[in-house]
Amino acid sequence: MKKALGTCAFYLLVATIVFVSVFPFYYAIISSLKPSSQLFNVDYFPELWHWGNYVSVFREQRFGANILNSLLVSLSVVVVSLLLSVTASYALGRIRFRGRNTILVTILAVSMFPQVVVLSGMFELIRLLGLYNNMLGLTLSYLIFTLPFTVWVLTTFIRGLPKELEEAAIMDGAGPWTIITRVLMPLMWPVLVTTGLLAFVAAWNEFLFALTFTLTNEQRTVPVAIALITGGSAHELPWGNIMAASVIVTIPIVLLVLFFQRRIVSGLTAGAVKG
Amino acid sequence: MVTTTAKSPIADIRSSEKQENPSSRSSALTRDRVRSAWLFLAPMLVVLALIAGWPLARTIWFGFTDANLADLSGAQFIGFANYLSVDAGHWSGLLTDPDWWRAVWNTACFAVVSVSLEVVLGTIVALVLNAQFPGRAWVRAAVLIPWAIPTIVSAKMWSWMLNDQFGILNHALMALGVIDHPLAWTADPDLSMMAVVMVDVWKTTPFMALLILAGLQMLPSDCYEAAKVDGIHPVRVFFRVTLPLVRPAIMVAVLFRVLDALRVFDLIYVLTSNSKDTMSMSIYARQQLLDFQEVGYGSAASTLLFLVVAFCTVLYIVAGRVRFDDEH
Secondary structure (H helix, E strand, O other): OHHHHHHHHHHHHHHHHHHHHHHHHHHHHHHHOOOOOOOOOOOOOOOOOOOHHHHHHHHHOOHHHHHHHHHHHHHHHHHHHHHHHHHHHHHHHHOOOOOHHHHHHHHHHHHHOOHHHHHHHHHHHHHHOOOOOOHHHHHHHHHHHHHHHHHHHHHHHHHHOOHHHHHHHHHOOOOHHHHHHHHHHHHHHHHHHHHHHHHHHHHHHOOHHHHHHOOOHHHOOHHHHHHOOOOOOOOOOOHHHHHHHHHHHHHHHHHHHHHOHHHHHHHHHHHOOOO | OOOOOOOOHHHHHHHHOOOOOOOHHHHHHHHHHHHHHHHHHHHHHHHHHHHHHHHHHHHHHHOOEOOEOOEHHHOOEOHHHHOOEEEOOEEEOHHHOHHHHHHHHHHHHHHHHHHHHHHHHHHHHHHHHHOOOOOHHHHHHHHHHHHHOOHHHHHHHHHHHOOOOOOHHHHHHHHOOOOOOOOOOOOOOOOHHHHHHHHHHHHHHHHHHHHHHHHHHOOOOHHHHHHHHOOOOHHHHHHHHHHHHHHHHHHHHHHHHHHHHHOOOHHHHHHHOOOOOOOOHHHHHHHHHHHOOOHHHHHHHHHHHHHHHHHHHHHHHHHHOOOOOOOO
């Protein structure tokens, strides 16, 4: 009897956890499928499938351009960060030299300090380079949080690889460059995918820099566009459009995360960085 | 991870090659490898210096000037006046601004309350996910969803659910008889901080749970079997065995979460905009920098935030004896 009660309580807890986790997104989906006249009646189940909000997000808000911006910025940030960090992490993970620990601590410190701390300096730099209201400016500034992360995780990974592989290559007279491209790269694909994905998500979600360094809607990334969607008047937010836009940008990310969940969990614990 | 005792591969090679060519060849090899290490690091270090080192130095410098957004190059050095200055018996500057102290207090409250709740709830979720039951993989996938949703989207979703007139939360609570009139969750000064904390806890507990779960799964099972044989109550086992063993994992997770909470910007900005009741240090600094164009003053606020974060990190690492190296 007592055991049955315990089992019941356990499943009740599981049900609560699942409900709390899933319900807000579920509610966003059913809200996005309502015409604006129906939006202000609270419903727990979808009554009718109305796609008008999805159409108007692309027609009125030019959301397509925002998605393209976000994709371009996030992809280029990921590619640049991975390119720079593969060689760097080999040096940090495998080669002993003076100053290595200082570099590692500096990288960790950079990944920890608040973005707003560099805001005015970064603003000046971006204007100096003529990149204000430009996607390249965002790509450059995003490296400040993706680069320390990718370097850190890849360094940890390379350190965990068996040294024998590399020793054999050195015995055969391979230089460091050959070791990276021929020996390590084939082993690193899984971790590159995971770190790349996490860096992509971080860049895709970034808000402060995107809000500060862009001016016109055509140059905005998705989070800024969603945050700044406004209706006909200040008091009347088009919640249907906002929810539709939210669902559009969230579904791919949720699917990616669920698809790669095992990898992501191990990537997060290796880097122990923020999500 | 920061320190390593990993033996250099060179050392092994050196010992195996001793007979044929004493030390000269291996030291040349070492020198070669060190040179290529710096070569490999150079691009990354240059980029970091350009986008992190330089802007940080400029921000600190702007903090000592009267820089204005419209004309950054015309900035004049004014010493500590942005922080504190006295003019004919009248004190002014950041340290005398009640709004700044309000932002500091808000940020501290937010960090302490949300991270504490996340640790407790994250531990519960991690314990549930660590148990064996049918459908566990699905529950874990469901728990990951809030973490996967972009912060801006979750802020917007929740501000819709918390809407004072049409929000589902008011609707549900009134149907259940918990409240008798709709509450203005994001506008009411007494409730808005609670709303912000609630959304943050919802969004970030999965991250905490996953990190703690990873710690739980590395625990040796023999302690538990011994405790089971001795018939010790599970709650006692949790506090005496599990908690001390996962403590290092929790400590590192808490450090990262606290640092994250201290710089909170987007969630509060979207949920309650520039309201003074929930304004964080980041929002205060950005408002000064961009909305009021006071780059000097805003940079001073940013610099103080930087010092606060640095201070908290050092304090926490020293006091909590957090170790980043995973070698035991």
